[in-house]
Amino acid sequence: EIVLTQSPGTLSLSPGETVTLSCRASQSVTSNYVAWYQHKPGQAPRLLIYVASTRATGIPDRFSGSGSGTDFTLSISRLEPEDFAVYYCQHYGDSVWTFGQGTKVEVK
Amino acid sequence: QVQLVQSGAGVKKPGSSVKVSCKTSGGTFSTNAFSWVRQAPGQGLEWMGQIMPLYGTANYAQKFQDRVTITADEVTTTVYMEMSSLTSEDTAVYFCAREEFLYDSSGSHSGPAFDLWGRGTLVTVSS
Numbered sequence: 001e002i003v004l005t006q007s008p009g010t011l012s013l014s015p016g017e018t019v020t021l022s023c024r025a026s027q028s029v030t031s032n033y034v035a036w037y038q039h040k041p042g043q044a045p046r047l048l049i050y051v052a053s054t055r056a057t058g059i060p061d062r063f064s065g066s067g068s069g070t071d072f073t074l075s076i077s078r079l080e081p082e083d084f085a086v087y088y089c090q091h092y093g094d095s096v097w098t099f100g101q102g103t104k105v106e107v108k
Numbered sequence: 109q110v111q112l113v114q115s116g117a118g119v120k121k122p123g124s125s126v127k128v129s130c131k132t133s134g135g136t137f138s139t140n141a142f143s144w145v146r147q148a149p150g151q152g153l154e155w156m157g158q159i160m161p162l163y164g165t166a167n168y169a170q171k172f173q174d175r176v177t178i179t180a181d182e183v184t185t186t187v188y189m190e191m192s193s194l195t196s197e198d199t200a201v202y203f204c205a206r207e208e209f210l211y212d213s214s215g216s217h218s219g220p221a222f223d224l225w226g227r228g229t230l231v232t233v234s235s
Binding site: 033035046053088098 | 143217220222226227
């Protein structure tokens with residue numbers, strides 16, 4: 001089973017800044033089946049990116065995903081106040097879904 | 109508008125069982141897969157298992173293999189997650205999520221993801 005490790009655990013940033021979040025898989029991911037979600041307290045998670053780099057419907061273009069193999073990143077440019085949340089990467093393979101432990105993006 | 113409506117919060121005694129429901133409204137049901145994901149206090153998201161109602165068979169994360177049963181009712185378009193032998197460590201918000209195979213506008217990038225989520229059900233295990 002693939003293990004996803006996200007880094008860093010927490011980022012303290014100001015609105016307007018740009019951030020890059022990392023998600024590393026314990027072994028190479030086939031078919032780039034990696035997704036990213038945004039999660040705010042008391043809400044359902046929200047799909048941002050699927051198949052590593054494709055934005056989901058309605059997601060602003062300041063969110064972008066990239067990567068292949070074992071290393072994947074989520075970048076958020078020009079942080080808006082509503083972007084402060086926890087971000088999770090996720091992988092699907094061999095009928096199993098796996099989440100990373102999450103990266104919290106907080107207001108500095 | 110497609111929605112996943114989950115059952116309400118509850119308190120359970122240690123050692124008991126809980127059954128959480130997730131009713132879909134709109135959209136397809138049988139040919140989608142549905143997963144259950146939980147989040148314990150202060151922790152991250154944890155995938156528990158999935159079911160595709162068309163086939164009726166579920167598969168589970170190894171951690172939950174022995175205690176969790178996921179079922180689906182095609183008549184009521186509802187998915188259920190039942191967990192037995194509850195302990196305080198099972199106190200969490202439980203989410204259902206729809207799995208969809210998504211395509212970009214060009215059709216050249218496609219893959220699965222959880223595109224729709226329920227709002228979560230808080231299960232508290234306490235004596």
